[in-house]
Amino acid sequence: MKIHEYQAKSILSGYGIPIPKGEVASTPAEAGAICARLGKPVVVKAQVHAGGRGKGGGVRPASSPEEAERVASVLLGKRLVTPQTGPQGVKVAKVLVEEMVRVAKELYLGAVVDRKTAKVVIMASEAGGVEIEEIAALEPERVLQVQIDPGLGVQAYQARRVGYALGLNPALIPSWSRLVSSLYRAFSEIDATLVEINPLVVLEDNSLLALDAKINLDDNASFRHPEWKDLGSSEAEDPLEVEASRYRVNYIKLEGNIGCMVNGAGLAMATMDIIKLCGGEPANFLDVGGGASAEQVENAFRLLVSDPHVKAILINIFGGILRCDVLARGVLEAASKLKVRVPVVVRLEGTNVEEGRRILRESGLDLLVATGMQEAAEKAVSAARA
Amino acid sequence: MSIIVDDKVRLIVQGITGREGSFHARQILAYGTRIVGGVTPGKRGQLVDGIPVFNSVWEAVREEEANASIVLVPPPFAADAVLEAADAGIGLVVCITEGIPVLDMVRIMPFLRARGCRLIGPNCPGIISPGKCKIGIMPGHIHQPGTVGVISRSGTLTYEVVYQLTARGIGQSTCVGIGGDPIVGTNFVDCLALFEADPETEAIVLIGEIGGTAEEEAASFVRERIKKPVIGFVAGRTAPPGRRMGHAGAIISGGRGTAQEKIRAWEEAGIRVCHNPAEIGATVESVLKSGEH
Numbered sequence: 001m002k003i004h005e006y007q008a009k010s011i012l013s014g015y016g017i018p019i020p021k022g023e024v025a026s027t028p029a030e031a032g033a034i035c036a037r038l039g040k041p042v043v044v045k046a047q048v049h050a051g052g053r054g055k056g057g058g059v060r061p062a063s064s065p066e067e068a069e070r071v072a073s074v075l076l077g078k079r080l081v082t083p084q085t086g087p088q089g090v091k092v093a094k095v096l097v098e099e100m101v102r103v104a105k106e107l108y109l110g111a112v113v114d115r116k117t118a119k120v121v122i123m124a125s126e127a128g129g130v131e132i133e134e135i136a137a138l139e140p141e142r143v144l145q146v147q148i149d150p151g152l153g154v155q156a157y158q159a160r161r162v163g164y165a166l167g168l169n170p171a172l173i174p175s176w177s178r179l180v181s182s183l184y185r186a187f188s189e190i191d192a193t194l195v196e197i198n199p200l201v202v203l204e205d206n207s208l209l210a211l212d213a214k215i216n217l218d219d220n221a222s223f224r225h226p227e228w229k230d231l232g233s234s235e236a237e238d239p240l241e242v243e244a245s246r247y248r249v250n251y252i253k254l255e256g257n258i259g260c261m262v263n264g265a266g267l268a269m270a271t272m273d274i275i276k277l278c279g280g281e282p283a284n285f286l287d288v289g290g291g292a293s294a295e296q297v298e299n300a301f302r303l304l305v306s307d308p309h310v311k312a313i314l315i316n317i318f319g320g321i322l323r324c325d326v327l328a329r330g331v332l333e334a335a336s337k338l339k340v341r342v343p344v345v346v347r348l349e350g351t352n353v354e355e356g357r358r359i360l361r362e363s364g365l366d367l368l369v370a371t372g373m374q375e376a377a378e379k380a381v382s383a384a385r386a
Numbered sequence: 387m388s389i390i391v392d393d394k395v396r397l398i399v400q401g402i403t404g405r406e407g408s409f410h411a412r413q414i415l416a417y418g419t420r421i422v423g424g425v426t427p428g429k430r431g432q433l434v435d436g437i438p439v440f441n442s443v444w445e446a447v448r449e450e451e452a453n454a455s456i457v458l459v460p461p462p463f464a465a466d467a468v469l470e471a472a473d474a475g476i477g478l479v480v481c482i483t484e485g486i487p488v489l490d491m492v493r494i495m496p497f498l499r500a501r502g503c504r505l506i507g508p509n510c511p512g513i514i515s516p517g518k519c520k521i522g523i524m525p526g527h528i529h530q531p532g533t534v535g536v537i538s539r540s541g542t543l544t545y546e547v548v549y550q551l552t553a554r555g556i557g558q559s560t561c562v563g564i565g566g567d568p569i570v571g572t573n574f575v576d577c578l579a580l581f582e583a584d585p586e587t588e589a590i591v592l593i594g595e596i597g598g599t600a601e602e603e604a605a606s607f608v609r610e611r612i613k614k615p616v617i618g619f620v621a622g623r624t625a626p627p628g629r630r631m632g633h634a635g636a637i638i639s640g641g642r643g644t645a646q647e648k649i650r651a652w653e654e655a656g657i658r659v660c661h662n663p664a665e666i667g668a669t670v671e672s673v674l675k676s677g678e679h
Contacts, residue, residue, distance in 0.1 A: 084628075113488050115568045115598045115635070118495040133640035150493045191487055193568075220634060221487035223462050250632040254624075265566060265632025266540025266595055269621035270663040273645075276624045277662055285625070287632040318542040318549070320511070320525045349549060351525050373546070374664035 001217045003231050004047040006096045008215040012197070015186040017179055019210050022098030025072060032069030034097040035062060044071045046080050047094040051131070051214075056082030058092070061100060068097060101209060106199035107166060108132050108143075109180070111187045120148045120187060122180065124162045128199035154184040168202075175208055191221035240284075240303055247299040249288060256281025257311040258384050259304035259342075261297070263288050263322050271316045274373055280381035283310050288322070297330025298337070305338050312384035313344045316376055324348045324356025332363050343368060343383035347376035388515035388560045389535065389580040389587070390478065390504070391454070395519050398443065398452040398476075399424045400467045401459035402434050410458060410482075410523050411437060417520040422450035443474040454478040456512065456521050461485035464508060465494050472503035480521045481507035481571070488634070491569040498571065505571025509633065511541040511563035522563065524548075532557015534670060535581035537574055538593035539566050539600070539633070543621060543663070547593060550667025556674065559587040566595070566633030574604035582612050589615045589674055591666065592657065594648055596622035597636045601648035605655035615673045618657045619666050620645045 003011075009019045021038060024047065025031040035042045046058035053059050058080045062068035072095050079089035106128030114121040125143045127135050136143045144165050146158045159177035168176055179200075187195045194216040201211045222228055244251030250265065254272075258280050262268035265287045272282040284307070288300045304313050317327050327348065335344070347370040348356045360367055368383065370376035397414070401407040402424025412435050415421050423438050423446040430441040440446040443455065455471040457464055457479060464483040471479045472494075479498075486508050498505050506513055512522015516529035528545060530552045538544040544563055551558060562577050564570050574592060581587045590612070594601040601620060608616050623645040625631050627638040638644050652659050658673060660666045 113492060113568060115600070116603065118492055118569045120489075120492060131640075133642065149496070150489075151496065188489060191489055193488060218487050218489065220461060220485045221489070224487075252626070252629050252631065254626065262542075264540060264542030265636060266538070266543030266593065266621050267546055269595060269625055269631055269636070270543050270546070270619070272624040273621060274663055282624060285629075285631055318545045320523065320542060320545050350528065350545060372664055374662070377664075 001219050001228070001231070002049040003215050003217065004049070004094070005045065005213055006047055006094070007231055008213040009210060011190060011215060012183070012186060012210055012213055015182040017182050017186070017197070017210050018208060019213070020098040020101055022096055024094050024096050026076070026094050028069040028073035028076060031072030031095055031097050032065040035068035036065040038097070038099050041100040042068055042097050043100050044068055044075065045096040045098065046075045046092040047096055048080055048085070048090045048092055050082050050084045050090055052082035052084045053080070056080050056085070058082065072097070101201070101211070102204040103201045103211070104204050104206070105202040107202070108198045109183060109200045110194070110196040110198065111183055111192070112194050114147070117147055119150065120184065122146050122148060122154065122158070122162070122184065124166055126166050128201070132196070132198065148184060154181045169206060172202065172206060172208065179208055190215070191218045191225060192216060193218045240307055244303055247296070247303070249286065249296065249300050249303065251303055252285040254282050254284050256283045257309050258380050259283045259307060259310035259313045261286050261288060261300050261304060261313070261315045263317050267316065267318055271314065271373065271377070274377040275314065275381065278377040278381045280377070280384055283307055294326055294330035294333060297327055298334040301331060301334035302338055305340055310342055312342050312380045314376055314380035315344065315346045316373065317348050317350070319348065319350030319352060319356070323352045324350060325352045325359060328356040328359035332359065332365065335365050345370055345376050345380045345383060347371065347373065388518055389577065389584050390506070390560065390562065391513055391515050391519040391521060393518055395454045395521065396420055396422045396450065396452050397454045397456060397521060398422060398446045398450070399437070400443065400455055400457045400471065402426055402437065402439060403429050403432065404458060407458040408434050410456070411435065413523070413526070414456070414520055417526040419519050419521060422446065422452050443470045443476065447474045447476065452476065454521060455480070457481040457483060459483060461487070465490035468505060469494055469497060472498050472501045477503060479503060479505050480510070480512045481505060482510060482512060482523055483507070484509040486567065488568055491567065495569065495571070506562065507565040507570060509567040510565035510570070511544060513560065513562045515560045516558050524561070524563070528552055529561065530557040533559055533586055533588040535559050535577070535584070535587040535590045536561040536593070537577040537581075537590065538563050539595050539635070540593055540621065543593055546663070547591060547619070547666050551670060554667050554671050556667070556670060559584060566635050568598060568635040574600050575607045578604060578607055578612055582614060587614065589617065589670060591670060592616060592618040594618065594620040595633070595636050596620075596625050596631065596638050596645050597633070597643045599643070602651045605651035605657065608657055609655040616657045617660065617666065617670050617673055618652045619660045619663055620648045620652070621663070
């Protein structure tokens, strides 16, 4: 789960990490009032789940409350297009209004879970303010990494080593080390998968400040974080994705016109791939799960049917835990309740497949039955074209 | 021969009194795997299909000499269940549970390594050596004993591949679902090494997907160490960047982890990459017939 910059900063601030003075606003008037309260020039920052905001015009200075209000009105309610959003952009519902600060130096500090070593890795670079992935790919020697032993946590020598290697002023090392260990403590306590302070700036008075912050939280840990409900942010913007998350169906909207329903994430991706290979375009990724019930299948079917771009539906189920006869009944149930106005191709295999096929055959529904993935994809592609 | 599991397995089912646990215990038993007990705290003395239930893994090890475990408990309790098994001296833990927090995995991995406990998964279908032993939730009947080793990050896509193989009369030595999470106990490289050393395995099928660098690490290992033919498929060529495709580990982030770069790495390592998932069985068949090995 992604959270907004202002939420990330508020979490980090709770761990003693210094952040700029500022508040979040939902209306231009609020933005002006915040600027007036701060009593100095501000930066107005669009709160969206996408990087590259600066390049997209989502971060703007304002020297007076009137200007802050004007700038906020340009951003709020509009769609911001950045290099990471795609041409459709994302809607700006809130702006963060922060004091402008005098920056002497920009650094990068972040923590991620490294899959290969199964450890949290702290990364730092003197190349702050830019895309760290870019630096890591082009000039890996400019990104310093330390692995953290989960039993020990960050050690003082690790933080010091990185601080000196970054060429920090020795007088800054104690506060740098405190900041690094706060970052790690925040990371592990809030169940993050990513925490980035980019840039972490050295101010002209030689102090450290988290000028921007990004936190991704581990969805799998939501059961032990009731407070996440208040963060109120969902990656899903598309109305169908919002509906899917209510049904607990893994659904991602795509650009094409062949709606897919598959059990299992790997098979669902492979089904999208084979549709493309056959000359079609998938309208979505949809994984009903390994042990889906007839009700779950019905909900998934409803999602596909309510997408106006869908010209054909491909159901590809390999029955393991989810038996083919259960699936067939779910499809039947859904089809009898919903108005299905597009051709439906069904491919079933696995446990109780004969029974499943019989149920579909005898249903009287106009279904195209396929026996392999290839035939299923071909039939769906030609049905979508017809 | 087979890898990791054989007929010496004395299995316990952690979470046996749950809905999933009791259902799969029955399926595993029906496949012929020896189940010596189940574990659910507070349910000692109960029987599930004749299988005795214990309060702790320690009891099951002491009384029934259990040496392997399958974990079918909900995500909040799964890391604890895996640790309990490792601490009791269980050498092989297969964790099916999907949804374990990634930092739980970070915390338990050093302990498992120190105990010499092999973990398969989490978020996986398990492991099967057809005709000998099944520790997992896969439909047993689609498998057939044979000489192809299968390693996969997926569940149902593995069934699809196995089905294609069996339909062509090609059996499997062992199929390992390593799991779809970012951190898994046993990876492609571990399984590749075991299959290379297994005299019964003639060819290896790798099923990868977007996210992470496990496929790239497998590519280097295949280039340097593997003499047996390797056939591969990578799911997710059409997956959009920045979106998690069902599995916690299946995400292209910061432009890294794409199917295209994994396919390139595999092809450069001499792996026969199938671009069409419907052609995996046929490709394995042609590799076996051509006697490339």
